[in-house]
Structures are given as C-alpha cells and as structure tokens.
Amino acid sequence: MSDIQPVSHALGVLSEILRREKSRGKTHLAIAEASEKTLTEMPVNFMIAAQNSQAGAVSVSSAPEKTADVQRNEEWARKELNAIFKEVKTCEVCRSLGTLRDSVVFATGNPMADLMFVGEAPGAEEEKERKPFVGPAGQKLTQIIKAMGLSREEVYISNIVKFRPKKGDGRFQGSSNRKPDSTEMEACIRFIRKEIEVVAPKVIVALGATAAEGLLERGGAISSLREQRHEFAGVPVFVTYHPSFLLRQESEPNAEKARASKRKVWEDMLKVMEHIGMPVSEKQRGFFS
Ligand code: URA
Numbered sequence: 001m002s003d004i005q006p007v008s009h010a011l012g013v014l015s016e017i018l019r020r021e022k023s024r025g026k027t028h029l030a031i032a033e034a035s036e037k038t039l040t041e042m043p044v045n046f047m048i049a050a051q052n053s054q055a056g057a058v059s060v061s062s063a064p065e066k067t068a069d070v071q072r073n074e075e076w077a078r079k080e081l082n083a084i085f086k087e088v089k090t091c092e093v094c095r096s097l098g099t100l101r102d103s104v105v106f107a108t109g110n111p112m113a114d115l116m117f118v119g120e121a122p123g124a125e126e127e128k129e130r131k132p133f134v135g136p137a138g139q140k141l142t143q144i145i146k147a148m149g150l151s152r153e154e155v156y157i158s159n160i161v162k163f164r165p166k167k168g169d170g171r172f173q174g175s176s177n178r179k180p181d182s183t184e185m186e187a188c189i190r191f192i193r194k195e196i197e198v199v200a201p202k203v204i205v206a207l208g209a210t211a212a213e214g215l216l217e218r219g220g221a222i223s224s225l226r227e228q229r230h231e232f233a234g235v236p237v238f239v240t241y242h243p244s245f246l247l248r249q250e251s252e253p254n255a256e257k258a259r260a261s262k263r264k265v266w267e268d269m270l271k272v273m274e275h276i277g278m279p280v281s282e283k284q285r286g287f288f289s
Contacts, residue, residue: 161187193232
C-alpha cells in the first residue's frame with residue numbers, strides 16, 4: 001500500500017479479502033515475510049481485533065473502534081462518505097464486470113443515522129434521479145419510515161450495488177430492472193461496509209432476500225431470516241420484506257395476504273425501534289390490531 005491510510009481502513013480491506021477467500025472455501029493463506037512483519041508491527045487495536053475474531057480471521061472493524069480513532073461528527077462523516085462516493089465512481093472491478101450500468105446511485109440521508117436501510121440495487125427511477133429508493137418501492141419505504149415517526153432525512157438509505165444492473169447489453173432496457181447477482185454484490189460490498197463504518201448505525205435493516213444475502217452471505221427465505229439475529233460489521237441486522245414485495249402483494253386480489261405481509265414488516269419495525277431505544281406510542285403499537 002503506497003498511501004498512508006487509517007488502520008481501520010486497512011483492517012476493512014484486509015477483512016474483506018479474508019472474508020471473500022473464506023467464503024470460497026480457503027482455510028489457509030500464505031503471507032509473505034514482509035507482509036507478516038508489517039502486520040505484526042501494526043498498532044495494538046488492529047491486533048486485538050485480529051485476536052478477537054473467530055477462527056483466526058481478522059474481524060471487520062466495527063463502529064466503536066472507529067469512534068475511538070477519530071473525532072466523529074457530521075462534517076467528518078460527510079467527508080468520509082464523499083470519499084467513498086468517489087471510490088465508487090472509479091471502481092474498476094465494478095466496471096470490468098460489464099453487467100452494471102454507468103451511473104452511480106450512492107446513498108441519501110443522515111450521515112450519522114442510528115438507523116440504516118440497505119436495499120439491493122437501484123432501478124430505473126433511482127438511476128434517473130441518482131438517489132436510492134425514489135421510485136414506487138421508495139415511496140413505500142418512505143411510508144414505513146414515516147409510520148416509525150421518522151423522516152428520510154433522519155435515516156440513512158443505501159444499496160449494496162451502486163449501479164443499476166443491466167438487462168441484456170443494457171441498451172434497450174427501458175424501465176425494466178433486475179436483481180443484482182452475487183458477483184455484482186461482491187464487487188460492491190466493500191462500499192456498504194465502509195458506509196457502515198462511517199455512519200455507525202445502531203441497526204441495519206436489510207430490505208429483502210437479495211440484500212440479506214449480500215450482507216449476510218447466506219440465502220434463505222425472508223420468513224426465517226427475519227426471525228433470526230444477524231450482524232454485519234458488528235452492527236445488528238434486521239431482515240424484512242422488500243417494499244416492492246409489499247407493492248406486488250397490494251396489486252393482487254388477496255387483500256388479506258397483503259395486509260398480513262404489511263403487518264410482518266411493521267412488527268419488524270417495532271423491534272427495530274425498540275432496539276434503537278425509540279419511544280413506541282400506543283397508536284404505533286396498535287397499527288394492525
Ligand atoms: N430497490 C432497491 O433495492 N433499491 C432501490 O434503490 C430501489 C429499489
């Protein structure tokens with residue numbers, strides 16, 4: 001590494017590489033003598049993180065470590081996020097896939113939010129406005145956020161993949177969208193990891209199975225994922241249905257089914273509010289009773 005970088009950054013990069021190798025089934029890695037020397041000479045908080053991690057893999061640097069390293073304030077967070085945005089714009093790996101469109105759709109909201117929503121990838125509307133969740137699914141998400149007594153400006157909203165996935169060669173795709181695949185998510189995952197490190201939310205909400213799979217590196221039905229406890233980079237992750245799923249159900253004749261799914265999402269949000277320590281009014285608690 002030629003540039004001088006904060007230790008937390010190095011830790012993030014290294015943990016990303018190790019995590020990827022581990023998910024590919026690697027159990028051992030050769031380390032060059034010079035690299036080993038550099039690692040062992042790194043400051044003590046780096047080594048503690050390494051020792052605390054499972055099975056000898058370096059753990060992902062979590063928000064509290066970051067807090068200790070730097071003076072966190074909104075100005076700092078904006079600057080850091082801006083730097084990540086610039087990195088996304090020049091992401092060679094993302095471009096080299098050839099399956100993602102050109103425009104970057106980064107994130108929106110409070111750079112120091114307690115609550116972070118993470119979706120899968122932008123769609124046509126998002127690409128047009130260069131903002132996540134501004135199309136129909138975004139309007140549904142806004143309703144959910146408002147029902148929690150919050151505004152979009154108070155939370156942080158982002159996606160794992162920062163470019164709209166191409167359909168075919170992307171030339172004639174009009175408004176049709178597709179989910180990102182695992183390669184595309186893998187190419188972009190380091191960005192959301194860095195965003196989490198900067199924003200340091202108390203809770204992450206993964207919207208839908210694809211976002212959950214990208215963050216948690218495990219598939220599965222939302223019905224079971226939402227019942228389990230998860231973590232990403234040391235931050236609790238709550239999995240819930242994607243707002244598009246709610247919209248699809250609303251457009252179908254079975255109103256009871258649609259209401260049941262909305263109720264589940266709302267139950268998840270009540271858990272999130274409780275976890276953050278937000279007050280929950282009687283009205284909020286009784287929305288679906
Ligand atoms: N769906 C997502 O997952 N993200 C968006 O930004 C819009 C729709």
